Amino acid sequence: MRYELVIFDNDGVLVDSEPLSNTILAAYLTELGHPTSYEDSLRDYMGGAVHRVHDTVLERTGRRLPEGFDEEFHARVFAAFARELEVVAGVPDMLAKLVAEGVPYCVASSGSHERIRVGHHKTGLDRWFPEGRVFSAQDVGRGKPAPDLFLHAAERMGVAPEHCAVVEDSPLGVRAARAAGMDVYGFTAMTPATKLGTATGYFDDMGQLLGLLA
Structure with missing residues (x-):
């Protein structure tokens, strides 16, 4: 070696x-009024920390993600992990x-x-x-x-x-x-x-x- x-x-x-978390992220961002496909999520966020999501959305739209975004996103991801990971x-x-x-x-x-x-x-x-x-x-x-x-x-x-x-x-x-x-x-x-x-x-x-x- x-x-x-x-x-x-x-x-x-x-x-x-990655398939689980990016499917959930795309759906959640779309739900919040930031239309995002699974492919968009992979391209823009795969491999990055969650602050990258905040920074990218703010830069593109001038709008901040809601308080509690991280907690809700992680809760959805962890639930999916428990079922399917x-x-x-x-x-x-x-x-x-x-x-x-x-x-x-x-x-x-x-x-x-x-x-x-x-x-x-x-x-x-x-x-x-x-x-x-x-x-x-x-x-x-x-x-x-x-x-x-x-x-x-x-x-x-x-x-x-x-x-x-x-x-x-x-x-x-x-x-x-x-x-x-x-x-x-x-x-x-x-x-x-x-x-x-x-x-x-x-x-x-x-x-x-x-x-x-x-």
Whole structure:
């Protein structure tokens, strides 16, 4: 293994949450008078923290989202997670191989700590990501595409950025990893490689990842 730390995005990489959360976000924004399709939501918000939604709506319309937007959105998402969320195929086997090889890893997500915990508990990933290996945009203030979150995770894990590999599935995440000076591998299960920018490499099956990292 040529890396000293593997940093995973969460939504869409570890848990198959992007279809659920973007369907809910598009419907909620439309309900509030900001017509948004599922495709619009993926394009504009996938991989970003919730403040990106506020900033984008304000910039485009001059109107602020209502107080309580975050709480209502998260309540709807968590309810959907409880019903339907699944782990991304191949993730537990891939993590087991990383552990067997003694390669440190962590998660760095634009989602809140609560969102990460809810999803990991539902899918059983909490056993793979104990406290100390979970980092959220809440920890740094500026979410992706700023590099802050990935740099924070690397610092907390005690590894220099140039020795880290990031696994991402969104253009915002790829940009953030590049800005942090890290190699980044684009997971193309939902987003084609042509839209992921300048990733170091691309893969569409978790079984392929360790070969790329070796």
